[in-house]
Amino acid sequence: MSTPDAPNAQNAPHAGPDWLDTADRHSPWPQLSALVTGIGVSGYSAAAGLLGVGARVAVVDERDGDAERERATILQTLGADVRLGPGSTASIPDSIPGGPDVVVTSPGWRPDAPILAQAAAAGIPILGEVDLALRLRDPEHAAPWLTLTGTNGKTTTVGMLASILSAAGLRTAAVGNIGAPVVDAVLDPEPYDVLAVELSSFQLHWSRRLWPRAAAVLNVAPDHLDWHGTLDRYAADKGKIYEGCEIACVYNVADAATEELVRAADVVEGCRAVGFTAGIPAVGMLGVVDGVLADRAFVEQRQTSAAELCNVRDLPSSAPHNVANALAAAALARAHGVRPAAVRAGLTSFTLEPHRIQRVADVDGIPYVDDSKATNAHAALASLLSYDSVVWIAGGLAKGQDFDDLVHAVKGRLRAVVLLGRDRRLIFEALSRHAPEVPVVEVADGETEVMDRVVAHARHLARPGDTVLLAPGCASFDLFASYGARGDAFGAAARRLAGGAPHSS
Template sequence: MSELFGPGPDLNTEPVRGRHVLVAGLGRSGMAAADGLMTAGARVTVIEDRDNDTSRDSANLLRTLGAEVVLGPGSTDHLPADVDLVVTSPGLRPAVGVLAEASRAGVPIWSEIELAWQLSAAHLPAAERTPWLAVTGTNGKTTTVQMLAAILAADGKSVALVGNVGRPVMEAVLDTDTRYDVFVVELSSFQLHFSHSLQLHSAAVLNLEPDHLEWHADLEEYAADKARIYERVTHSCVYNVEDPATERMVEEADVTEGARAIGFTLGMPGMSMLGVVDDLLVDRAFVEQRRTSALELAQVSDVQPYAPHNVANALAAAALARSLGVRATAVRDGLRALKLGGHRIETVAEVAGVTWVDDSKATNPAAAASSMQAFESIVWIAGGQAKGTSFDELVPAMAERLRGAVLLGVDREVIRAALAQHAPEVPVIVVDSAETGAMAEVVEAAASMAQPGDTVLLAPGCASLDMFSSYGARGDAFAEEVRKRTAQ
């Protein structure tokens, strides 16, 4: 913990020194926030509703460094006295007692992202800051930041991959062992909701689809939080040409004078865009002769695993990298070197003409639809926690691709109703078991439907926590059952 060594020379302690700061939530970002605050000279209180071995270990460490820690149910219900600032976990909704009370009392509420920005960069002129390149969107964030980090590394840059993936930003800010050339930041709508002063070098919104409506009041609030990423951008606002909502966000953003709007498209790019020409990823934005020519960056085949939405992610990553002056060849080299994490259109097995694919990361309908576009004939495995979203657009759009569907999870009836209404000809098997072991029954049902040439696709369109500890655990369970079956 950095408190043992005191603040480094680049840490700006002024925003919090001597203030009483409440950290709400004791996950990894909460630990990093508390560490940074104490390093900067704040008086810190931490509250956490969970009281288990993990939280107690974290609490004991923070107490030795001088923080007050309160654990147990109800800890986040009320705002303690004389708090000057709240730094909140992204898991806490604005309606939670402590945040609602802070809002009513006029106490500022920051995300851990905002805290890291305030302590590291907000006080510096733009030319002196370590650049932050940030990505948000409903789908594809993690893939895109991994692509971006790989491209930057191929250009010889030292990269901190932080935010909603990798490690907390505050942890990297406090890292005195490494001098980073660039921060690559994945931002969720939760984190952006409580981020008020970020001035990013460049930022991208990949897409906008209904999601997390259990957290946000409505789709408009969700979109408004995503759009915060463009505010005060100094160089490039990267948007999705095929998703007009993202372009409107750029048009309405209050950016720094001189910032450019940069589009990405799977079609032929116009000027100030990146796109695809003859199976090549090309740049018509960051070249001098962009009115008349485009620069080759990579081949479509360099994007693995291939799917249209992954090509779009690669173009967004390339646009952000090019905004920082990265060489064109680094885009190709970075994409070729990248090995994405599991559960993203990952082929598990190919047996008797049937391909089994794990895309458990597809946790909302739009992500599932993007995955399904990569295959022609699908036995679709879907279900889990729908988070207030609808499948009424996905099902008719994908009906012609569906050999059948196998449904599981707490909101399986939501999907079954959409299939019954919009694709009644598609066979459906519903697995009612809520046990983790139900995946064996799911795989058996899918196998009974699949024919040679089909893809059995786990693209649930839902979150996983009703039955599994994570989308990764769900994908692992699927892969294990597929391998058991194909080994017979």
């Protein structure tokens, strides 16, 4: 790790107020003209936050539905210029004389979007909502941030972290890519003690430097390559979470890419690299010893001893990836000074959200498990490795992934595979190359409820000792409104089978 200059010493933007990079809530925001691209949850919060500190705000979004119009009405009442519908984002609106001083973009907006490309060409600084939140903090009550990202496990880990912090008696919230936008949290009239901040690669792409108290990258695997372009660019965006880190950069010992990101980071002098591992931890790491989560990083006598944090059997799931999530959450909390007893209390009281290794039914004595949140190959791998013999339900939108490595790694665990969704042939072809002996059924779209047909085929393929596992490895939006809707459909179909209700086959 290299050490940066003092906080706020990064280069000033080419245009806009010279105070913007060092701004806080008391800066001269009424002098600022801002353009917010997107009127979704984070865009709306960004615009409302800017209006609240007196900035002049324009908002644009190509969407023009009921939700967008409702938000637009509120923002217009507060004084914003809002333009919705096709063509509204083609260029910077003329309602901002001389152009905006800053553009605040919502996550997911690509850099080549015409309005963002125009801003970049004009030298206008572009911030994400998270960077705006950093600049809207009250310096007298600026809650430190414990930040985390990763291809998989972010939401579970940030939930564990918030549970630990609450158990320590701290006022906290899980924000960012989960829960409330970060702007809402920093502007809350009742200040927080500390924030657990989950960040996506989209949010981090627009990030400059976040100065977290401690930060973690859980893992890096191909995902959203259709957006980022290459795995290297995707990983580099993930690595931004470490920039300016103060106490600890937490990395996954089993994922060398995360350690490389730590090595490349500019951090505050004295910041430590802290690994977590499913094995026995070396000095400066957290790991597992005889079924106990153990800390050899944040104890005084770490050369010869460790702090016991929690028994693996007391976690909400003892699946290997869930143990890793617990270790990462514990490392972030311990970096903030949380005592082992609070780590234990927070982890043992935490419950997993739906659609994450959730047993939803038993049919003919065989468990049906919903891991619809496994929306990429890396997540599906972690899920499949939790079981010895699986009827695997997979498919959907592949997002630029291939599945050869996944299939090769799990072929010995596959009883059979049932495929659905637009890109199911990609998985079928990988199975043909690496596991041709595994029976495969493809379920086409049709008038009959697709998930009823999927679980019916799974029932006929399963044998005693198997697990029927929905771990799609793909996004859901080809057939379902969300991964949650996909999981709900799977659970409902499985319960219909379990109850003996009629089903299609």
